[in-house]
Amino acid sequence: MSYQHYLDQRKLILTVATTGGVHGKDANPNLPEQPDEIARQVRECEKLGAAIVHVHGRDERGENDPERLQAVNDAIREECDDIVIQNTTGGQSPYENRVAGIRTDPPPEMASLDMGPFNRGQHIITEHTRHNIESLAREMKEKGVKPELEVFNNGHLNETYRLIEKDILDPPYYINVILGPGTFTIPTPENLLNMVNNLPEESHFNVLATGPHQLPLTTMGAILGGHVRVGMEDNLYYDRGEPAQSNAQLVERSVEIIERMGRDLATPDEARDILGIE
Amino acid sequence: MTCPYLEYRRSDGDQEFDHERPYCGVTEEFVSPMKADICNDRFQFDHESDCELYKDHVERLAEEPVADDD
Ligand code: SF4
Numbered sequence: 001m002s003y004q005h006y007l008d009q010r011k012l013i014l015t016v017a018t019t020g021g022v023h024g025k026d027a028n029p030n031l032p033e034q035p036d037e038i039a040r041q042v043r044e045c046e047k048l049g050a051a052i053v054h055v056h057g058r059d060e061r062g063e064n065d066p067e068r069l070q071a072v073n074d075a076i077r078e079e080c081d082d083i084v085i086q087n088t089t090g091g092q093s094p095y096e097n098r099v100a101g102i103r104t105d106p107p108p109e110m111a112s113l114d115m116g117p118f119n120r121g122q123h124i125i126t127e128h129t130r131h132n133i134e135s136l137a138r139e140m141k142e143k144g145v146k147p148e149l150e151v152f153n154n155g156h157l158n159e160t161y162r163l164i165e166k167d168i169l170d171p172p173y174y175i176n177v178i179l180g181p182g183t184f185t186i187p188t189p190e191n192l193l194n195m196v197n198n199l200p201e202e203s204h205f206n207v208l209a210t211g212p213h214q215l216p217l218t219t220m221g222a223i224l225g226g227h228v229r230v231g232m233e234d235n236l237y238y239d240r241g242e243p244a245q246s247n248a249q250l251v252e253r254s255v256e257i258i259e260r261m262g263r264d265l266a267t268p269d270e271a272r273d274i275l276g277i278e
Numbered sequence: 279m280t281c282p283y284l285e286y287r288r289s290d291g292d293q294e295f296d297h298e299r300p301y302c303g304v305t306e307e308f309v310s311p312m313k314a315d316i317c318n319d320r321f322q323f324d325h326e327s328d329c330e331l332y333k334d335h336v337e338r339l340a341e342e343p344v345a346d347d348d
Contacts, residue, residue, distance in 0.1 A: 021312060022311070023310055023312075026307075026309070026310065058311065061299055063318075064312075
């Protein structure tokens with residue numbers, strides 16, 4: 001994907017990540033946690049043009065709970081028209097929690113697949129061993145779940161090539177380039193460009209950037225012919241010091257910018273076509 | 279074992295929620311869901327080794343002079 005794709009007005013897939021596993025309502029009370037409130041916000045975002053929703057499950061106290069993924073999936077299907085559900089397999093630590101994201105009934109059309117570990121807090125490294133990553137990828141392939149390959153840094157791009165060489169992934173590869181603090185890629189335009197220049201053939205990329213980097217770097221991703229993810233999982237603020245009122249508020253702003261730049265949003269069905277989801 | 283400073287509360291005076299949420303008795307603030315894993319020692323996380331707040335608090339308590347009995 002390239003600037004030429006932007007000039008050619010290729011369709012852009014907008015993903016909304018409403019909830020995540022890091023922040024709670026204590027940080028922003030507008031962040032949805034329970035299945036019904038997540039589904040209502042997803043519906044608003046779908047109406048604005050989001051084609052994919054990235055999903056995490058929380059228990060009643062706001063803590064991560066992969067068993068809640070089923071209830072969130074059910075509520076989204078009930079509330080929304082056709083949005084593509086992408087469950088997380090990354091947010092929770094042990095393998096049995098990760099794999100819960102692809103064992104819902106029915107399985108989601110997509111799931112995230114972290115390409116390696118990253119730091120959490122002061123002492124924790126997420127347990128993404130190569131063995132676990134390959135097991136998840138193989139089960140996704142068996143079930144027809146399209147992986148969104150989470151590339152938190154340059155090294156994870158090496159890991160992506162490794163999986164491609166081992167023939168574990170099917171093209172087109174959907175790569176989420178993640179920029180932010182800690183062990184994520186340092187969030188600068190130069191680094192985004194560098195990541196994009198290093199992508200494998202036959203890939204589509206999506207840009208995820210945290211906090212104040214969400215708006216500028218996703219906009220840059222759109223100019224580079226990529227796709228965009230926004231939402232309160234990655235950014236709790238609408239502006240400096242101004243907490244986001246909802247996921248829809250963040251989605252609406254991105255949609256306006258993307259459309260003004262002359263790119264059309266992909267519908268959920270067009271996103272399925274672009275990504276080879278059957 | 280869950281951290282002895284972890285509580286579940288609906289309100290801290292400033293914020294009020296529909297359900298109880300994890301609350302740290304050391305900082306007297308609600309904690310994020312990510313931190314709640316540590317507080318609950320889930321996934322082999324251990325508050326005694328993994329939480330700086332707990333360690334600092336316990337060290338400070340140990341340094342405080344013991345009150346006289348008189
Ligand atoms: S933040 Fe640390 S000290 Fe506070 S409850 Fe959690 S583990 Fe205990």
